[in-house]
Amino acid sequence: MSDDNLSVSRRKRVNFIKGLLITVVIIMIITPTIVSIVAISGLKKLDSRITELDDKISKLELTYMLKAQADEALDELIGEKETHIIEQIEPAADEKTETIQTETVNENIKKVYLTFDDGPSSTTGRILDILDEHGIKATFFVTGYQAEKHPEWYKDIVDRGHTIGMHSYSHIYKDIYSSPESFFVDLDKLHDYIEKTTGVDTHYVRFPGGTSNNVSKVSVKDLCDMVHERGWEYYDWNISCKDATSPAPNADQIVSFTLTGIEQHSNCIVLMHDASDKQSTIEALPRIIEAVQAQKDTQFCSINDETEPVQHLLTGYDDED
Numbered sequence: 001m002s003d004d005n006l007s008v009s010r011r012k013r014v015n016f017i018k019g020l021l022i023t024v025v026i027i028m029i030i031t032p033t034i035v036s037i038v039a040i041s042g043l044k045k046l047d048s049r050i051t052e053l054d055d056k057i058s059k060l061e062l063t064y065m066l067k068a069q070a071d072e073a074l075d076e077l078i079g080e081k082e083t084h085i086i087e088q089i090e091p092a093a094d095e096k097t098e099t100i101q102t103e104t105v106n107e108n109i110k111k112v113y114l115t116f117d118d119g120p121s122s123t124t125g126r127i128l129d130i131l132d133e134h135g136i137k138a139t140f141f142v143t144g145y146q147a148e149k150h151p152e153w154y155k156d157i158v159d160r161g162h163t164i165g166m167h168s169y170s171h172i173y174k175d176i177y178s179s180p181e182s183f184f185v186d187l188d189k190l191h192d193y194i195e196k197t198t199g200v201d202t203h204y205v206r207f208p209g210g211t212s213n214n215v216s217k218v219s220v221k222d223l224c225d226m227v228h229e230r231g232w233e234y235y236d237w238n239i240s241c242k243d244a245t246s247p248a249p250n251a252d253q254i255v256s257f258t259l260t261g262i263e264q265h266s267n268c269i270v271l272m273h274d275a276s277d278k279q280s281t282i283e284a285l286p287r288i289i290e291a292v293q294a295q296k297d298t299q300f301c302s303i304n305d306e307t308e309p310v311q312h313l314l315t316g317y318d319d320e321d
């Protein structure tokens with residue numbers, strides 16, 4: 001091989017290597033560029049897709065928010081409607097319950113009204129203490145015996161939560177039962193005294209001797225009608241503790257008479273007396289109260305406008321006051 005041939009061959013090889021190097025360099029430059037371009041393009045597409053998704057998410061969020069607000073508004077509306085419906089239903093339900101309870105009370109509870117005639121007296125305070133000790137209220141049909149000397153005894157009855165009613169100012173049968181006029185002159189005097197002294201405009205009456213008394217010279221029925229014409233009400237009794245009979249019973253007998261009577265009635269109006277000579281009544285009183293309080297479905301009450309009256313003219317009565 002000549003030198004020229006050798007030189008041509010070497011040049012060819014050098015050129016080939018150069019070409020190869022240039023190609024490699026070009027590939028090394030172009031490839032990342034293409035890759036970058038493709039990547040950038042891809043990123044752009046991705047970015048655009050992300051923006052699109054963001055939009056969708058925002059729209060969805062807005063939709064959810066609107067839906068939540070709508071739900072809330074709907075809940076409020078339903079709540080108001082429910083409250084309104086409940087308000088409409090509840091009073092009716094309460095009324096029904098009340099009716100049922102009232103009926104239950106009327107059917108099952110025995111009411112015992114202790115009533116004290118002829119006071120107040122020096123023993124009124126002791127009676128009031130016993131009633132207080134046992135947490136019960138009673139009714140006092142008072143006279144005017146102590147009106148001048150002891151107005152505080154009348155006031156005490158009212159202040160300690162008991163019912164005060166009219167018995168008679170003078171309690172003198174021959175005077176008060178001589179004519180309707182004298183009957184009401186006496187009763188008005190007592191009524192006005194009670195109102196002035198205690199502040200109570202009482203409309204409860206107990207006839208002296210009861211409406212079954214045989215003493216009156218005038219028709220007791222007429223007197224009863226006149227009492228009603230005034231808007232007043234009168235109450236006799238269906239149980240007597242017999243503390244005004246002669247010979248006077250002892251405490252045991254008073255307890256026995258009273259409890260036997262209470263056993264026999266569902267609406268018990270018990271006649272007792274508030275007088276300084278009725279110490280057996282005072283002795284019997286706590287025993288009567290405790291025995292009744294031990295009975296199921298029995299309660300003590302003071303006379304009020306709901307009290308069912310006992311009236312001898314209608315029911316008849318043999319015992320004496």
Ligand code: ZN
Pocket residue numbers: 117118167171208209321
């Ligand atoms: Zn009397």
